[in-house]
Every structure is written in structure tokens, then in C-alpha cells.
Amino acid sequence: MSGPVDLDAFRATVRDWCRAHVPPRWREEQTGVSGEAYVRFQQAWFAELRGAGYAVPHWPAEWGGGMSVAEQVVLYQELAAADAPRLVLAFVSLHHAAATLLEAGTDEQRARHLPAILDGEIWVQGFSEPEAGSDLASLRTTARREGDEFVVNGQKIWASGGMHADWCLLLARTDPQAPKRRGISYFLMDMRSPGVDVRPIRQATGESHFCEVFLTDVRIPATQLVGPENAGWQVAQATLSTERGMTMLELAERLGNAGFRWLVAACTRPGPDGLRPIDDGAVADRLAALETEIVGLRALCRDFVDRSEAGRAGPADASVVKLFYSELLQRTMDFGTQVTGLASHTHLQKPLSSGWESGAWMLDFLGSWEWTIPGGASEIQRTIIAERGLGLPREPVMGS
Amino acid sequence: MSGPVDLDAFRATVRDWCRAHVPPRWREEQTGVSGEAYVRFQQAWFAELRGAGYAVPHWPAEWGGGMSVAEQVVLYQELAAADAPRLVLAFVSLHHAAATLLEAGTDEQRARHLPAILDGEIWVQGFSEPEAGSDLASLRTTARREGDEFVVNGQKIWASGGMHADWCLLLARTDPQAPKRRGISYFLMDMRSPGVDVRPIRQATGESHFCEVFLTDVRIPATQLVGPENAGWQVAQATLSTERGMTMLELAERLGNAGFRWLVAACTRPGPDGLRPIDDGAVADRLAALETEIVGLRALCRDFVDRSEAGRAGPADASVVKLFYSELLQRTMDFGTQVTGLASHTHLQKPLSSGWESGAWMLDFLGSWEWTIPGGASEIQRTIIAERGLGLPREPVMGS
Amino acid sequence: MTDLAELHEDLRAVARELLAAGRPDAGVDWEELVRAGWTGMEVPEELDGAGATLAEVAVVCEELGRAAARTPYLGSVVLAVGALARTAGCAGRDELLRDVASGETGIAVALDGALSGAAGPSFRLVEGAGGLRLHGRAGFVPDVADAARLLVPAAAPDGGVVLVALDAATPGLTVTAQPVLDATRALGGLTADGVPVGDGTVWRAAGDGEAALRALLDRAALAVACDSLGVAGAMLDRTVAYVGVREQFGRAIGSFQAVKHACADMLVQITVARQLVGLAVRAVVAEDADAGAAVARAKAYAGEAAVAVAGKAMQLHGGIGYTWESGVHLFLKRAALNRSLFGSPAEHRRALAARLG
């Protein structure tokens, strides 16, 4: 399947499938539910997608995927257009864990985990640390070799969905003497190992998706090392960028579909005085400006996917996309909050399984900092863009 | 005169005087005139103000001034309200030169120059250099001592009104071995000295208010040194801040009076379709936002003057005022350009003797970079505010 | 420094100390606040108050915002006194003012938090068999849910605007709490469905009733603007303190230009907001004809500035700032709620633009 006719047919197929399978009232039903109900719903939806062949389209065919990039684009566009639930819980498993295993894992590691992920094994990312922040490479968690094992001590933070996780992608320092990016190793860690203590972090939105993970003398078999010892930073860099394009495309489509539809609805809903917000030229102007930016974002993401696929993406392209998306998301949610006024403050919970836009504007506005801070804060992205994208000189005293 | 009643009376007096003396059509008459006509007009207006006692209100009474700060505020407010011409040509003479002489000059220097300034002696500031830019202290012009004289070589830039100047406030390096702020001296230089070569710079607006000044073996008597040798940087710092408050207050009043009146006029003038720009909510919103900021600016400047007078101004207050004014000026002129559209591009000249707002919106927009770049560019002001105003740590490698 | 300015600085210092004691969202000890004299500030001396003005109350409001304090001060003091001050003298009014001064809470004014400026009253009195009856509804009323006594601005049958003093338990009145994300604010809805109103409880304004309501809405907006100014100030201070010690890439993050310049912009915004709030307070105290415009400018600018500053504070605090525990979210939520309460920036600017053309 590669010609334009096939893509149109595929689009129609996905659209029909969505019409039949997307639970029509999932947003209402996922608002205010327990963690268990959320996990059950995520697992059921994952099973549905898997049944249709839509769960791991980006994986190699031999592992159950094999969809072309053009088809994946169509798939994500249609899931967004249908406002389908997102695979939030399985995100790390399907993307980061799979990419790590496929690109740097051993045959044994792949055979053990890839089928398990399809059966619902949940992964969490153990990269961030409290003291490191955006300076990820300054991480302090240590892994000391003892025979065939490593003994790990330290603390991880911002582990999304950590309380539900079976396995962890772990970065730890194995050579404290080496320069900071040369002494880190990459491990697969069983979350049920003794010494692993997971504590949820309550976020600004009141939810607790993220966790702290405390590691005390946790023993990891050396067979669970990914890539060479002390080359963990390089493995992480290589695998982090995988699929980032398609992930961003999906997010852009989400914002451009349900997100923008709600915004238009908010702007065109008559107030008590019968006037609609959009009847004010200032609101109309801002709405049109945001629509323009969102259209630009979607095209940007599509272009990024195409160029990544063709091996022509520039060294700062991912940063341009992330920076523009995250700040546009924040501006859009802020505007929605302003247009809906006090009412936006009365939504105390947002639907789980949702993306970054849920119609609970104030919560979504708060949540937008989950995009401007982690994964390299906006300030870091701008520096990357200037240095790698434009070739401007580094700051004389930056760490290395 | 200090009570509120007296101030009201003074305000009425100035208002009457303005009504009788401000040339009613000076803007039209000063548009497109020659340099000579501009100088004549400036001199005539200066004589008018001097006759009324309004030319040097900030000078000490013994030299012809002696107005209280509260009265000066009223004076500048009324001159702005009446859209009087500005004393552009005499600006450096009346402010920087006078402050330098009064605070750091010798009795002989004061006696020679202060009366001469009242009689029309024009001064220019010779601080900036092409290579130094915002890093003023890295200036390269040298003054080598030879007996009772200094021999000066180098190049100055951005000397405003340099082609009309009689005297120059000159900074030059007298000790090349010293740290950069400790080897600079401050001179009074006769612009008619042999070796002084003045060349106008054409600016982005097409005008040539500024000059380059080339100095080749110019000899300055040692008696024309201001303050101790090698303490010129400190003299310049002390005198540059003098009167900055009142100057900013005047500019804020100018923007708040004629400048804002033109903007309202532009927004309320019906277009070919009979609609007024302000009938669009987006324009109305922006106009109200700018009005709000301009009201804030005027209050800020008044407060700054009061606190400076009371010796309670903070170390970054001047930077806050300059940064906010310059960027607000730029935003306002940009908005005027947008509201008046293509028509704003057909004004090819703006009236001389005008301030930074003249109703020729596109030219004024271009001219606004004269405020965001010189005297410490906005980037420098933000750093000053953060370091001196908020106490944030300096950059590890900043020059000193 | 003038005597008044010194007085305000003293008041500010005391307030900051008093409010620094508790956790921001834990609620302020009302008794302490009463002992400090904040409830009676604007109440005339003959009614056991301090006979001060809104200028002093504004200092308290700013400090409450700075502490993101949970207290019914807005509804039970600022608005209650404002409503009563413009009411023609009568025993009931004086008694209520005395109660406010003495620190009695449980008084609320039925002002709809979604309204601003020249909005008319949300309630009306209808002449019926058996006397007057009150109809209407208001949402997002500050501190109404815990109120025992209500002051309801209402349109009288003659078209004038009056103040109706009611017991919250009166049949036909429905009070509902309206939880909002900002847990430091207590808002609620009030519905009156033909509530019988006794003659002695309908109080006329000392002057024009409509003007009195307009002034009350201005007062509400200005109190919120002061609060926003305080929120913004707190966020800048916390950010400056944090970026001065937090290290990344081997240096305090406050030494990076991007962080510095963001902090500088926060300071500039706060400085301008402070000027605009100051102008509005002076205009309201002096009862300037233009006071409404001054309030609109202050509310629009400070309301937006506080959201921008608190948002940037969250950004510069990084992951830490995004935790519930850090409390930064409290300020961002309060700033965002304030922005919409008693007139959004857009609504206030619309009113300003209407004066210009």
C-alpha cells in the first residue's frame, strides 16, 4: 500500500473502524474515575486497537507492526478526528521501550519484552532526577558492579505512570570518574525488584500521574544492560529521538481536532446576554490567529515526519517542533480559559485517557506546563535551536 | 512655591503662556525644512523659553534656573499637553553638559560654559564608539599626555547633532594598561580644534541627526579635563543619571499627549467604507491596552522623579523606566502603523523639532529603535534590572 | 516619604508578618486579623472602626494575595463595608457596620463575580400581594456560602437600586457553594425566588443607588486587582529566591540570561501594575469622576500581569514548581481566577475603549 488511492481507502477504513469502536461517551465516563478503572479502560482500548492492527503500527512487521509512515500519518489523523482515547498508559512501552529494545537491545531482551508489551506489560522511564532537572546528564543515581549484577542506589522523579509499571528504563552512573556523559549506563529494571519504592507525586492539576522512584540497593542482572557499559547516554539519545516525529504529529492532530473544535464551540456559544464571544472582534482575531498557528503546526509536524523518514531532518528540527507545540498549546489553553471565564475554574477534574486538551480549560492550561518544562524546558530548546540549528557559538562556560 | 494651590496657579500660567507662544503650525512648517531652518527654529524657540524662564528650570537658581521638581513636572506636562516643539538641539547642552559642569567641573569651566549655553552654545556627546557598542567601557579612543596637553586619536559615533556642535563631552582612554573602567578620562573638547572631522550618518529613517567624529592628533589643554585623570568613567556614570528622571517624564508626557491623541484620531477616523478602525473589537482592545500602559508609564515616571528627588530611587529604577518606555513606544508606533496601513508609508518626512511621535507612523516606528538600541540596549537593561534590581548572580564570564 | 506612605509601609510589614505564619492555603486565623484591626479599617470611628480609607484596605488586599490567603475578607469586609458605606444611615446599617468592625464574619454581598462596571443589579424587588418580593440569581458570589446575613443590591419597583438586608435562612433563598480550582477562594451561587422582604430591610443609598452599585463593582474589581498584584509580587520573590540557589549546568540558573531577562520582565510588569493600582486606589478614595476608568486599567493590567508572572514562575521553577507540594499552582490558579473575577481584562478594556471613541 503506497499509492494515493490506497491511502484514501485506508483512511476510509480507519474512519469506519473509529465510528464503530470509539466509545461515544468515554470522556464523561473517564472523568473522576479511580486509578483501577482508568487502567482497565486503557487496557481494553489497547486490546481494541491491537485487534484492528492499530496498536503498534510503527513496529517492524515481524513484531506485529509494519505500517508505512504515510499510513501511520493517516491512522493518527483519523484517531484524532474521531476523538479516540489516547494510549496514555502504554505510551512508554510502545515507544521508548520498544525503540530501545529494537535499536539497542539484545535478541533475548527483544524476545522477552516485545511480545509482553503487546500483552500489556507497562514500562516507565527512569531518567529524570530531582537535582538534575533539564541538565539530565548530571544524574546521580549510581549502579555499582558486583559480579554479574549491578547494585543501584538513587532517586528518580517524573516517572509517568510509575505506580502501574512492570519495568523501568533506567539510566544510572556506572563510572563516577568519567566526564558526565561518558559514565552512564542504560538498564532494564524489573519494578518488582526489592528496594524499588514508588511514591506518587501530586501535580499542579491535582492529579498524580507522575511518581518518584526511590532505589535502595536494587540488584539488576548484567544481562539487563542495554548497549555497552558507560554508553547509556548515547543509547538514550539515539532512542529518545525515535518516533518523536510521529508522536508530535499525533499531538498536533489532537490539538487541531477536538482541541480546536472545543475552542470554536466556546467562542460561538451564546452568553447570558445572547452575544457570542466571537462577536467581539478581539476574540475573533485571536481565534483566527490560533487556528492559523495550529494549521501551521500540523503542517510542520507532517513535514518533520516526512523529513525524518527520508533522513533529512536537521539537528534542531525536533526542538523547533517541541517548542512551538508546547507554547502554542499553552497559549491556546490560556485563551480557552479566558473565553470561558469563571466557568473554566469549576471543572475540578478532567477525563483520564485524554490528551492535553479536554475542554476543562483551566486544568488544561495548568497541564500545559507538562510540555514547556520536561523533556528539555523551552529555554533549553531555544538554546539547542540557536546552537545546533543556526550554528551560534556556545556559551563560554556551559557544562559539557 | 510648594503648596498645591501655587502649583495650580503655575499650571495655569504655563498653559496661558503656551497658548500665546507655541507656534500653531510648527509641525507642518518644520516638515521637510533645511538644516539651517531647523537650527534657526530651535534657537528661536529656545530664546522664547528662556525669556519665560522655562529653558533651564532644573539648573541652580544662581545660573538661571531654580524651579522646584514639582514645578518642573507641571512645566513639562503643560508643554507636552500644548504639543510645544522640543528643545532637541540644545538637549545635550542643557542636560548632560550642564550636569557635568555643575557636578564635576571647575569654577572656571562653569563660568566659561554655563552662560554660553544660555546664549546658544551647542554641545555633543562623544562617548560611543563603533567597536564598543553597548559595552561602552571598552572604548578605544586614546588621549596621550604631552606636557600641558592631551593628544587625542580615535573615532566617535552616534554624536547627535554633531554637525551643529561647538563643544564635545569626550571620553578617551588615558591609561591603556589599567582595567577598562579605570583608565578613562573625561574632557571638554572644542569642536573647532584642528583634527576634528565630523561626518553625518544617515539613519534608517533617512535623516542624519547623528554623526561620526574622527579625531586625529586633536590637542586638548589639560585644563579641560573634568574630574581627575583616569576617573572619567566614574564622572560619566554620575552625570549620565542626573535629570534622567525628568527627561523620561517629559518623554512619557509627550507620548501620552500628542502621541496618544494622534493614535485615537487614527482609530476613530472613518475609512472609505464609513467604518472606523475602533469599531473593530480587536483595534478597540489594543487601543485600550496601550492607553493603559501609557497611563502606567506616566505614573511610573512621576514616581521615579519623586523618588529620585527624595534620594530613594533603586539602582535599577532608571532601567525599568527606560526599558518600559522604549518598548511601549515601539509597540505604540507599530500599532499606529498597522491601523493607518499603507497610508503610513506615504509620509516620507517627519517634522523636525518633534519628539519620538509625529503622526508619521512608519517613520516613528523606525525611529523607535533609537530608543531600544542606544543608551544600553534593551537586552542590557534587562540584565541590569535582574542583577542590580533583583540581585540575581552575574554571568560567570561577563567582562568587568 | 509622606506620613501616609510610611503608615502603609508599617501596615504592610505587620500584615506580611501576620500572614507569613500559616501555610498559604490553610486559612488565615480570623481572630488575629480582627485583632490587627483589619475588619474595622474603613468603619467610622463612632461605629468602633478606625475611620481609615480604601487605601489602607488595599494594602491588606495585596498582602492577602501575596500570601494566597484563604479568608472571607473580600466578601465579609471589603464588599460589606463598601455596600453599607453608601447606604443612607439607619439603625440596621449602623449595627451591621459595627458587627463587621468587631470581626463578625458571615456577611456577604450578593454581587455576581462574573459582572463588572456598569452592569445592573442581578436581583429585583417586585410589588406583590403581601408586600415586596425578591427575585433573581447571582453566581460566583464571594464568601456567600458561609454567610448568615446577606446584602442584596436589587432594582426597586421605582427603578432605583436599593440594598436588601436578609437573613440567609429566609425561605425562598437558596445558597449553593461553587467549588473552584482555586481552593483559597470561597464562591457560591445565590437564588431568590420570590423571597418576602420586610420594609425595614430595604435600605436606600445615601445618594444615587445606581452609582452606588457601580462604585461597589469598581471596589470589587479593585480589591481583586490588589490581590493580583500581591500574587505577582509573591511569585517574583519566590522565583528570584529559587533561581539564585538552584544550580544546573554547574551554575545558579539565575545567572543565565534567559532566566534573568524573564525575571526582569516580571519586575517591569509588577512595577507598572503597582502604579496603575495606586492610581485607581487614589481615584476611588477621592471619588474622582474618572475612578471607573482607573479601576478598569488597574484590573485589566494587574489581572493579566499576575497570570503572566505566576506562569513564568512555574516555568522557572521547573519540575519542582509543577508539584502540588510547591504551592506555585495555588498562585497560578488564584491569579487566573482573579483575572476573570469582576470583569475580565477584555471587558474592562472594552469599557475603556468606549470612552475613547
Add this chain to the structure above:
Amino acid sequence: MTDLAELHEDLRAVARELLAAGRPDAGVDWEELVRAGWTGMEVPEELDGAGATLAEVAVVCEELGRAAARTPYLGSVVLAVGALARTAGCAGRDELLRDVASGETGIAVALDGALSGAAGPSFRLVEGAGGLRLHGRAGFVPDVADAARLLVPAAAPDGGVVLVALDAATPGLTVTAQPVLDATRALGGLTADGVPVGDGTVWRAAGDGEAALRALLDRAALAVACDSLGVAGAMLDRTVAYVGVREQFGRAIGSFQAVKHACADMLVQITVARQLVGLAVRAVVAEDADAGAAVARAKAYAGEAAVAVAGKAMQLHGGIGYTWESGVHLFLKRAALNRSLFGSPAEHRRALAARLG
């Protein structure tokens, strides 16, 4: 990379080289531009053109903006071919297209630069004694002052929109140059005061005349958006080059975060503008029903981005950038003029908002 994309890259490289030869405001050597085949790009092959599309012309327009080039390409080629392409075939039309392809200048289309989108024609034909007469006026018409032949979109007596082909010397026609600050653009006014019009010179559109005029205005707006994109790209490149070598405080100013982050924002804006312009070009070439909206987005966004980028370029060039000699002002003036030409961002967004609600 597709063949088309490669073709465009080649075209861009050639264009950049050709235009880099002269000083930006000195005027482009028209003969070189003709030899390069730019005048006949969209003209059908049977009329000596290359039979290419607006996609290729867009590349040229961007490069002309990047060079801030003074040339009548917009009026005499982009608009002329656009107007003629939608005209029903006739000998006069074909001859004119052939002339355009062969590089003849002196052709202009009487489109008012102040108009955009769904504006009707500025001229009308009135049936009188002795035949049709043309009335109307248009301002800011690109390249009209030096034009010998004029194509005037006009409302016909039957209400349809037609194209009137006139000699500029026809009595009753008045052409006036309209100098603007941006000396790289030649705009002018055109007034028709009862100009007699011969039958053979009134050309009907191949399809709907009104749709043809709308498409022509979209084309004008899009050509200007491409120009703005080029202006912005040039300013970013010059700024990056400058801040990489200019030293202050002992280091290249491009190593300061404030400068870096400003440059990063410029790149982001340009990148998004490029996407929006690309979408609009593809939509117009494909004659999508939604092409007007795509053009509005591109024109609004690229128009604003170019002013922001050129303004920041001036700021980062410091005093040097403010000199006439540096030429930065040329780009800022062109960007600002472009922003207003054929519909301001506000006007285009108003049209976009109208589609949404």
C-alpha cells in the same frame, strides 16, 4: 526528495545567485531575469512560456523578497499572468501573454493594494452614448506608474466582472506615482474618469468573473506573503552572520542567551511561515475550494512574522543596523509595507474568523 522539490531547490539556488549580484535596492537587471525564464514561467508553452505553475513563481517571489529586489515582477508578471490566465482565450489576451513571457514590462493590473479577499472591483463600466465608459479609482497599484498597458478588473453593466485592456495613454486615465518609504516598491494611483472603452478590449473571464477577481486578489496576497518569507529569511541569515562575529563584553554577542533565544524565535516563526505559505501555494495551484483561507493564513502569519523578524534583526544589529548604509531598514520597510499590502493580518484573520462562526 521529490523531483518537484529538487526543481525548486535548483531554481532557488539560481535565483539567489542572480539576485545576489546587485545591491538590494539598486534594481534587478530585467534582462537577466528574462533570460532566466522567470517572466514566462506560468505562460503556456504554446505562447512561448514554460507552462509551469505558481509553485515555481512562488520561489522567485520569495527570493525577490530575500534580496529586497526592486523590480516590476509583481505587477508586470505575477499579477498580469494571473489576470490573463483566467480570461477567456482571445487574440489580444494571447498576444499579451506572449509579450509577458518575452519579458516586456510596462504591463500592470489595476488592483488596489489596500484591498483583499472578497473585495469587489474598484472600477465599473457604464453604458453611455457612444458605448461603454470606465469609471473608478485604485490606489497603491503595483508597478502602474511605468506601465504602458493596463488590465483593469471592472464591474460590467450586467454585474459580472470583466477585464478591460487599455493603453495607459488613453484620455481620461490618470496615473500617479505614489512614493512610499520602501523605495524598492513602485506603487501608484489610477483614476478612470469616463474613459471610452472599445468592445474588443473588454475580456470576459473563462469562468466566473467574480471568482477570477477573488483568485487574483488571493494571488496578489500570496505573492506578497512569499516576499515576506524571503525578507524574514534574509534578515535571520544576516543576523546570525553578524552576531557570530560581532564581539561585546569580550565574546561574540551570538554566544549570549538573549541573542540566541531571539534568533531561535526568529527561526521558529520563519519555519511556521514557510509551512503556511507552502500550504497556500499548493492550495492555489490545486484550485482548492479552501484556497482563500490558506492564503489568508499565509499572508497574515508571514506578514507579521517578517516585521517581527526584521525588527529583531535591527535590534540585534545594534547601532550598525540603524544606519542607512547597513540596509537593514530596507527589509524592515519592505516587511512593514508587505504586511499592509493586499490585506492586513487583521483583515485576513477577520475573514478566517467569519468561516469559524
